[in-house]
Amino acid sequence: MQHSQAFSPRRVKNIRAFQGFAVSTAPQQMTFDFDTIIDRTGSDSRKWRKYAGQDTLPLWIADMDFAAPPAVVAALHRRVDHGVFGYGMPLPPLTRAVVDYCASHYGWKIEPSWLVWLPGLVTGLNLAAGAFGEKGDAILTCTPVYPPFTSAPKNMGREVIKVPLARRGSHYEFDWAALEQAVTPRTRLFFLCSPHNPVGRVFTRAELEQVAAFCERHNLILVSDEIHCDLILEAALPHVPTALLAPEIAAHTITLMAPSKTYNVPGLGASLAIIPDATRRMRFVRATAGIVAEVNNFGYVACEAAYRDCEPWRQALLAYLRGNRDFILDFVARELPGVRIEAPIEATYLAWLDVEKLGLAEPVKHFEQHGVGLSDGAMFGAKPGTHVRLNFGCTRATLAEALRRMKAALARA
Numbered sequence: 001m002q003h004s005q006a007f008s009p010r011r012v013k014n015i016r017a018f019q020g021f022a023v024s025t026a027p028q029q030m031t032f033d034f035d036t037i038i039d040r041t042g043s044d045s046r047k048w049r050k051y052a053g054q055d056t057l058p059l060w061i062a063d064m065d066f067a068a069p070p071a072v073v074a075a076l077h078r079r080v081d082h083g084v085f086g087y088g089m090p091l092p093p094l095t096r097a098v099v100d101y102c103a104s105h106y107g108w109k110i111e112p113s114w115l116v117w118l119p120g121l122v123t124g125l126n127l128a129a130g131a132f133g134e135k136g137d138a139i140l141t142c143t144p145v146y147p148p149f150t151s152a153p154k155n156m157g158r159e160v161i162k163v164p165l166a167r168r169g170s171h172y173e174f175d176w177a178a179l180e181q182a183v184t185p186r187t188r189l190f191f192l193c194s195p196h197n198p199v200g201r202v203f204t205r206a207e208l209e210q211v212a213a214f215c216e217r218h219n220l221i222l223v224s225d226e227i228h229c230d231l232i233l234e235a236a237l238p239h240v241p242t243a244l245l246a247p248e249i250a251a252h253t254i255t256l257m258a259p260s261k262t263y264n265v266p267g268l269g270a271s272l273a274i275i276p277d278a279t280r281r282m283r284f285v286r287a288t289a290g291i292v293a294e295v296n297n298f299g300y301v302a303c304e305a306a307y308r309d310c311e312p313w314r315q316a317l318l319a320y321l322r323g324n325r326d327f328i329l330d331f332v333a334r335e336l337p338g339v340r341i342e343a344p345i346e347a348t349y350l351a352w353l354d355v356e357k358l359g360l361a362e363p364v365k366h367f368e369q370h371g372v373g374l375s376d377g378a379m380f381g382a383k384p385g386t387h388v389r390l391n392f393g394c395t396r397a398t399l400a401e402a403l404r405r406m407k408a409a410l411a412r413a
């Protein structure tokens with residue numbers, strides 16, 4: 001299959017091109033380029049390697065096709081130039097960057113001692129699953145949801161109780177009656193994804209208060225994965241850290257966050273668990289002993305620069321992603337009959353598409369055959385054949401071409 005006009009090689013820059021990113025030194029004059037296509041096909045990208053040698057646009061795994069913010073790239077260059085890559089540790093300026101970020105973005109005052117550094121957020125989910133309770137205990141979560149929410153409990157010998165989110169109008173919401181029915185005396189933890197991957201919800205303060213009250217009532221530790229919190233597309237819907245709701249809620253909460261999604265550095269593996277309660281923190285840390293590797297030198301450097309120096313870049317990114325989101329909404333409504341965007345996509349760069357009406361036994365395979373690689377909704381707990389997830393963290397040209405191919409795929413469904 002040939003690339004369309006949008007994929008003319010003249011528009012494709014070499015992977016090294018981002019080193020010359022156009023950035024002025026005065027922050028107020030910074031401009032950022034999300035339109036230039038950086039060729040990742042020859043790189044170590046898992047996203048692009050999946051379809052190596054095929055003309056398939058990968059819109060599956062959740063990383064973006066954009067270069068990391070210039071300030072992150074510059075900080076990494078400085079670190080590389082140092083030339084010595086011994087065992088690292090988080091230094092006070094990094095901790096300060098995290099503390100200041102949480103305060104300035106969310107009004108959340110955290111103590112440096114609450115931070116536990118991790119090489120990945122999935123590591124944090126698995127650690128939490130194993131650190132509390134015993135084998136045979138249960139962990140509750142709401143589906144559809146990012147697959148490690150359901151695999152981590154199993155990895156740790158825990159039962160996973162899945163309660164479907166309820167569709168109410170154009171929204172997914174928690175199904176309180178079903179949750180009350182599903183919780184058991186052996187349930188120890190609640191895995192919350194806030195904002196939500198894949199349905200794109202930004203939960204309101206009232207909803208989060210209900211989650212917290214439910215956990216308190218059933219004596220559950222609340223594990224709140226907030227990796228997408230800096231990717232809110234609806235300015236009117238602020239992210240509320242679960243642990244900010246009240247000190248007694250914070251005491252039961254393990255917050256997981258990372259700069260990896262927003263600043264597009266997931267390959268550098270720097271994530272955080274924020275655990276205010278000292279006893280729970282100690283248990284969690286004990287579970288890491290001898291197993292969980294230290295964050296690498298570059299992860300720390302990228303995290304510090306991302307949280308301290310990249311707000312103008314993040315704002316520009318959000319504007320671009322909003323444009324992509326609106327583009328998809330419009331295209332799907334006009335050009336893809338039988339495909340439905342389930343919810344408003346309030347956050348993330350992930351669109352959850354209902355394709356059930358197409359009547360395809362294997363929608364992902366069908367779209368792959370027409371040059372678009374999506375994630376299978378069944379991996380997130382949806383009924384097979386009913387949903388796919390589309391990653392729109394890519395250039396508008398890539399997105400437009402992918403949607404054009406999906407339209408062509410529909411004609412042959």
Ligand SMILES: Cc1ncc(COP(=O)(O)O)c(C=O)c1O
Pocket residue numbers: 062119120121122123146193197225227228258260266271
């Ligand atoms: C909700 C959620 N948590 C965790 C992760 C992955 O985190 P990490 O790569 O740090 O393990 C993702 C990636 O898509 C995610 O969407």
